Amino acid sequence: MTPPKTDPAPDGALATDLGWAIRLVSTAFAGVAADSVADLPGGARGYLVLVALATGEPPSQLALARQVSLDRTVMTYLLDDLEAHELISRRPDPRDRRARQVLITESGRERLAQVRKSLAAAENRLLVDLSAGEADQLRTLLSRVAQTAHRESLGPTEDC
Amino acid sequence: MTPPKTDPAPDGALATDLGWAIRLVSTAFAGVAADSVADLPGGARGYLVLVALATGEPPSQLALARQVSLDRTVMTYLLDDLEAHELISRRPDPRDRRARQVLITESGRERLAQVRKSLAAAENRLLVDLSAGEADQLRTLLSRVAQTAHRESLGPTEDC
DNA sequence: TATTGTTATACTCTATAACTATA
DNA sequence: TATAGTTATAGAGTATAACAATA
Numbered sequence: 001m002t003p004p005k006t007d008p009a010p011d012g013a014l015a016t017d018l019g020w021a022i023r024l025v026s027t028a029f030a031g032v033a034a035d036s037v038a039d040l041p042g043g044a045r046g047y048l049v050l051v052a053l054a055t056g057e058p059p060s061q062l063a064l065a066r067q068v069s070l071d072r073t074v075m076t077y078l079l080d081d082l083e084a085h086e087l088i089s090r091r092p093d094p095r096d097r098r099a100r101q102v103l104i105t106e107s108g109r110e111r112l113a114q115v116r117k118s119l120a121a122a123e124n125r126l127l128v129d130l131s132a133g134e135a136d137q138l139r140t141l142l143s144r145v146a147q148t149a150h151r152e153s154l155g156p157t158e159d160c
Numbered sequence: 161m162t163p164p165k166t167d168p169a170p171d172g173a174l175a176t177d178l179g180w181a182i183r184l185v186s187t188a189f190a191g192v193a194a195d196s197v198a199d200l201p202g203g204a205r206g207y208l209v210l211v212a213l214a215t216g217e218p219p220s221q222l223a224l225a226r227q228v229s230l231d232r233t234v235m236t237y238l239l240d241d242l243e244a245h246e247l248i249s250r251r252p253d254p255r256d257r258r259a260r261q262v263l264i265t266e267s268g269r270e271r272l273a274q275v276r277k278s279l280a281a282a283e284n285r286l287l288v289d290l291s292a293g294e295a296d297q298l299r300t301l302l303s304r305v306a307q308t309a310h311r312e313s314l315g316p317t318e319d320c
Numbered sequence: 321t322a323t324t325g326t327t328a329t330a331c332t333c334t335a336t337a338a339c340t341a342t343a
Numbered sequence: 344t345a346t347a348g349t350t351a352t353a354g355a356g357t358a359t360a361a362c363a364a365t366a
Contacts, residue, residue, distance in 0.1 A: 013211050013212075013214055013215050014208070014211055014212055014227070014228075016299075016303065017211060018189075018283050018299055018302070019189060019193055019204065019207075019208075019279065019283075020208060020211070020306065021299070021302040021303045021305075021306040022182075022185060022186050022189050022302060022306075023186070023204075023208075023229075024229065024306035024309050024310055025182060025302055025305050025306050025309060026182050026183070026186040027229065027309070028305070028306070028309030028310075029178075029179060029182050031309075033179055044179070044183075047179075048174070048180060048183075051174055051177060051180070052174055060324075060325090061324075061325065062323085062324060062325080067174070068174075069183075069184065069187065071357080071358075072324080072325075072326095073325090073326080073327085073357090073358080073359090074356090074357075074358095075325090076325065076326060076327085093324095096323095096324080096365080096366075097324095097364080097365060097366085098323065098324040098325070098364065098365045098366065099323090099324055099325080099365095100324080100325075119179065123178050123179075126305065126308075126309065127305060128308070129304060129305070129308045130301065130304065130305065134301060137297060137301060138298070138301040138302070138305070139176075139178055139181070141290065141294060141297060141298040141301070142178070142181040142182060142185055142298070143176065143181045144289060144290065145181075145185050145188070145286060145287060145289070145290065145298070146180065146181040146182075146184035146185050146188070148286075148288070148289045149184055149185060149187075149188030149191075149286065150184055150188075220347070220348095221347070221348065222346085222347060222348080231334080231335080232347080232348075232349095233334085233335080233336090233348090233349080233350085234333090234334075235348090236348065236349055236350080253347095256342080256343075256346090256347080257341080257342060257343085257347095258340095258341065258342045258343065258346065258347040258348070259342095259346090259347055259348080260347080260348075
């Protein structure tokens with residue numbers, strides 16, 4: 001929107017800073033992906049929950065919260081919202097009456113498919129300057145680091 | 161802190177999700193880097209400002225805000241804090257009496273060097289499962305995407 | 321006593337808009 | 344009229360703690 005104000009050779013040292021790059025890429029991705037998840041209850045978090053629910057056994061809310069690295073208190077709000085829009089449903093766990101199983105609905109799967117398609121386009125916009133091979137490399141490397149981080153519990157408690 | 165609760169083969173679809181990976185890596189990096197910037201005024205943002213000031217001509221606050229992708233209103237608070245700790249200084253721009261030039265102090269350079277050293281160790285912790293070559297690839301690819309994003313103004317207004 | 325889910329409170333952060341002083 | 348910097352206000356988002364039900 002704002003026409004760039006020249007900046008011919010902008011950041012000398014910042015350009016090689018990993019934290020800087022992560023921050024910028026993260027922000028930029030959030031930007032290009034915003035439209036894709038804009039009308040989804042809970043936004044990006046709602047998307048993460050739907051993805052997590054799309055495969056495997058119906059988890060408890062707590063297990064789900066751990067899987068997507070969210071606090072269990074925000075999971076309550078998030079699921080309330082998603083359930084109100086009939087994208088997920090909750091039912092009591094027959095084995096443990098404290099817990100509730102979370103399931104994705106058919107409607108939820110349809111919305112997920114739509115959002116995924118839209119997100120794929122957004123990703124391509126973000127990675128437009130990379131070749132197909134480089135984009136794949138980046139995905140692979142990021143995923144590996146992410147899985148390490150998740151496994152090591154380097155940051156599962158909160159988010160940014 | 162919390163002992164991982166098994167999760168033998170955790171996320172089927174999430175593992176290949178780029179947004180998920182970016183989010184997790186971003187959070188994990190913030191986690192490992194937190195200690196490094198904990199005692200720095202403004203935390204991670206203070207660091208970014210010091211890095212940006214370490215090279216080149218003293219910028220105006222607005223130019224600095226654009227460079228590190230922060231709003232100019234938060235730049236005021238941030239610089240107040242950094243100046244109170246004598247890590248930066250402000251002086252009037254002789255060419256434009258509305259503007260103020262921002263300079264890093266000697267003390268600021270020393271702190272920056274300390275933080276950088278500590279951050280390098282944190283980065284290594286995050287990338288521990290990657291080979292040296294892979295880590296370099298990741299840095300390079302992320303930087304390229306970040307520079308594209310920054311240039312395209314895909315997300316310069318705010319942050320996460 | 322510990323755990324699952326829920327709710328309420330306080331706090332932090334950010335966005336928005338106003339204001340000044342210059343240009 | 345537009346811009347650089349500052350300040351104040353309101354709103355969103357989060358963490359913390361407390362609570363009820365169950366194990």
